[in-house]
Amino acid sequence: MTEYKIALVGFGGVNRGLAQLIADSNPSWQATLGFSLKIVGVTDLFLGSIIGRDGLDAATLVRLPAAKGAFAQLPGGSADAMNEEVIKHSGADIVAEATFTNPVDGEPATSFCRWALQAGKHLVTTNKGPIALHAAELKALADAHGVRFEYEGAVMSGTPVIRLAKQALAGSRIKGFEGILNGTSNFVLTRMEEGLGFAEAVSKAQALGYAEADPTADVEGFDVRLKVVILANELLGAHLGVNDVSCKGISGLSAADIDAAQRDGARWKLIGAAQRSADGSIHASVEPRLLKAEHPLAGISEAINAVSFDTELLGAVTVSGPGAGRIETAFALLSDIIAIHTAKTGQ
Ligand SMILES: NC(=O)C1=CN([C@@H]2O[C@H](COP(=O)(O)OP(=O)(O)OC[C@H]3O[C@@H](n4cnc5c(N)ncnc54)[C@H](O)[C@@H]3O)[C@@H](O)[C@H]2O)C=CC1
Ligand SMILES: N[C@@H](CC=O)C(=O)O
Helix, strand or coil: CEEEEEEEECCCHHHHHHHHHHHHHHHHHHHHCCEEEEEEEEEECCCEEEECCCCCCHHHHHHCCCCCCHHHHCCCCECCCCHHHHHHHCCCCEEEECCCCCCCCCCCHHHHHHHHHHCCCEEEECCHHHHHHHHHHHHHHHHHHCCCEECHHHCCCCCCCHHHHHHHCCCCCEEEEEEECCHHHHHHHHHHHCCCCHHHHHHHHHHCCCCCCCCHHHHCCHHHHHHHHHHHHHHCCCCCCHHHEEECCCCCCCHHHHHHHHHCCEEEEEEEEEEECCCCCEEEEEEEEEEECCCCCCCCCCCEEEEEEEECCCEEEEEEEECCCHHHHHHHHHHHHHHHHHHHHCC
8 A cells, every 4th residue: 555645835725725635535546546645744934834744634734724824723833834844854755846936036946846856755846937947957856866856737737738748749749839828817818808807807817726926927928938938848859948938918908909809700819839940949939819710729718728739740739628726736736646656656
């Protein structure tokens, strides 16, 4: 019977979602997935931290109020976020990192990732900063310490994209991709088509757990830019930095622009794309595009995302599914843990 001990770093929507999945489904995972999970530590800048080497009750953690220092309410808990202690010394086999994405330098999340890998812990994360900005270093650290580094949720939440493209499309010769890669902005555009104002639509996306801590990243395209860098580097063998990707968001679109598009049978969509040219160079961009109704991405609404891979052998292969959401993204962490288990057991 395999049991993995897991430490949660950041206890906002996504890691609380993972705790919820554990509370609901852990008893059945031994039969369906071949392992179970035991939470041995949680740390959060706002809530504080707790270590329980014999296991913390997931349902109790989920019920914890989102109040400053709330972990101090639990026996053995603290109002301080003891990140390093939880990552290195809670006895975890796996660290699930889900703190704020910092699109500028990826910190402090990248340091949390380094600590976990250097301490010989498998690492799963939904945080785009460390992957877009420091993937090569973190992959080398994981290899050097004989542990796995998985990050499926960094692009399109729980919808399988990175592993699908790297594994199921291996050998198909991916030349490029274009996609709707931000749930918040797609949700906002959908609401604006129904007549809601931009600011109200952003507030709704925040309440639903789709938006970044600073939603400017969503609506100005910075979040999509990180995802374009991740996909281009992972799938096209590019070595892009964020400054190699031109970037324009949706904040300049007015209600009149949205209405005019609808009258023409078209829709504005925020598109992230990268394409390899004949000379091997890669052109990457993020921009709002006016799509005619017949375009394969035009029908994608709400917080749903979609990406269309341009492959030499199959032509276009398009995947769509949730692009944001607490439980949806927690599922991505579960899929990463399944990948770790599969690699370990060879099953
Ligand atoms: N919510 C979503 O739909 C998706 C989120 N992501 C990414 O997953 C990560 C987590 O997202 P959410 O849970 O929605 O965010 P959130 O804002 O709900 O939670 C983040 C938590 O991290 C904590 N935190 C921030 N800095 C910290 C630090 N230095 N030390 C300890 N804790 C710290 C915050 O107090 C907060 O509770 C973000 O990087 C986000 O970009 C990725 C895909 C989808
Ligand atoms: N804020 C992001 C969350 C997922 O990466 C989004 O809206 O897509």
